[in-house]
């Protein structure tokens with residue numbers, strides 16, 4: 589399995605792109621940054637987009653990807669995969685012919701460029717060589733993280749969340765677990781805003797790693813707010829001094845496992 593970071597920042601500005609990870613060339617895990625990072629040829633290989641929640645920084649490039657691909661007369665259909673309540677929200681609030689065209693009906697309902705594929709929480713879904721399992725997390729809108737597996741390896745991705753239990757339970761008992769990708773949006777000094785927006789601080793990360801209780805895996809950090817990058821990195825380095833497990837992700841990093 590190969591995972592390429594298309595964007596991993598908690599905000600957009602030059603040098604910082606919204607969240608998206610590309611798994612094995614054909615599957616996106618969140619879609620905050622796609623069309624500005626992948627060539628049209630690479631975009632045409634996408635078959636699945638796995639979505640954690642409907643906040644724009646995780647879904648916005650689904651819209652531009654659909655807009656690009658519908659003009660290519662090859663009958664491309666992309667599966668948009670998430671928990672049913674998240675797909676309903678996406679359809680009602682975004683793909684509603686007001687904010688953006690309803691690409692689940694275009695060019696025709698039979699060969700639409702986007703197909704919504706529900707993935708029930710807690711149930712594994714097979715997508716070619718990988719399986720995914722949505723696990724509820726704790727954010728300001730309904731949100732899930734995922735356990736992603738192939739035959740040899742597994743990883744957990746929290747998406748956006750504040751302190752939560754279930755995904756750490758699931759990850760800790762996964763025998764093939766190789767790494768986790770965890771959001772740490774804010775430094776500890778921004779605890780009030782972190783709590784209000786249901787994101788994690790460095791302290792929350794330390795608490796979460798105790799829940800995970802696995803010293804044998806790498807912890808990749810995503811979604812840091814660039815306004816507080818240095819402060820957050822210093823705090824994460826202090827945690828790394830204790831566990832030697834923390835790596836901060838950057839755009840275009842590739843994890844092979």
Ligand SMILES: [Zn+2]
Nearest residue numbers: 641643727748
């Ligand atoms: Zn969010």
Ligand SMILES: [Zn+2]
Nearest residue numbers: 643645646748
């Ligand atoms: Zn976000």
